[in-house]
Amino acid sequence: MPAKTAKDIMTTRVVTVKPSTSVEDAARLLVRRKISGVPVVDEKDKTKVVGIVTEADLLAAPSGAKTVADVMKKRVVSVSPDTPVDEIAEVLVKKKIKRVPVVDAGKLVGIVSRIDVLRAISVPRQKNWDWWRSIVGIGKGPGGAISEEHDKWVYVKDWEERDRR
Numbered sequence: 001m002p003a004k005t006a007k008d009i010m011t012t013r014v015v016t017v018k019p020s021t022s023v024e025d026a027a028r029l030l031v032r033r034k035i036s037g038v039p040v041v042d043e044k045d046k047t048k049v050v051g052i053v054t055e056a057d058l059l060a061a062p063s064g065a066k067t068v069a070d071v072m073k074k075r076v077v078s079v080s081p082d083t084p085v086d087e088i089a090e091v092l093v094k095k096k097i098k099r100v101p102v103v104d105a106g107k108l109v110g111i112v113s114r115i116d117v118l119r120a121i122s123v124p125r126q127k128n129w130d131w132w133r134s135i136v137g138i139g140k141g142p143g144g145a146i147s148e149e150h151d152k153w154v155y156v157k158d159w160e161e162r163d164r165r
Helices: 023-033 054-061 085-094 114-122 129-136
Strands: 039-040 049-054 099-104 107-113 150-155 160-163
Touching: 023 054, 039 085, 039 107, 049 054, 049 099, 085 099, 085 129, 107 114
Parallel strands: none
Antiparallel strands: 039 049, 099 107, 150 160
């Protein structure tokens, strides 16, 4: 089975803001959508990433900051749709960031967050969940890697059961 890539795990309906978006509106958007950061796109071209703004940027905004342009990071780390998940994880950890825009031919096509990567590496690699449960004898569905008794974890990558205690 080929390794998963950004295109396999990315969110394609990306929430974005423009540089002219007010700091207050950006903060409200993050709260309403329960997200911690968004790409900033060009005023005229919604697919061209010109920055990224995070909750930390908004919290640290100087008192005179009025728009996202005043607080956004202009140097954006991005990946391509074909970037393997393990490379994305490495980028997220090494750069100490929580999300990366996915850019193809200069156009924003998605976004991958840490939770997307965790989901990709923590779910069973076979399609038949019932088969998986019959092999390990525990669990409650794809992504539910806790035993029925809630006292053991299944480490899917290693295909073994380990005590949590």
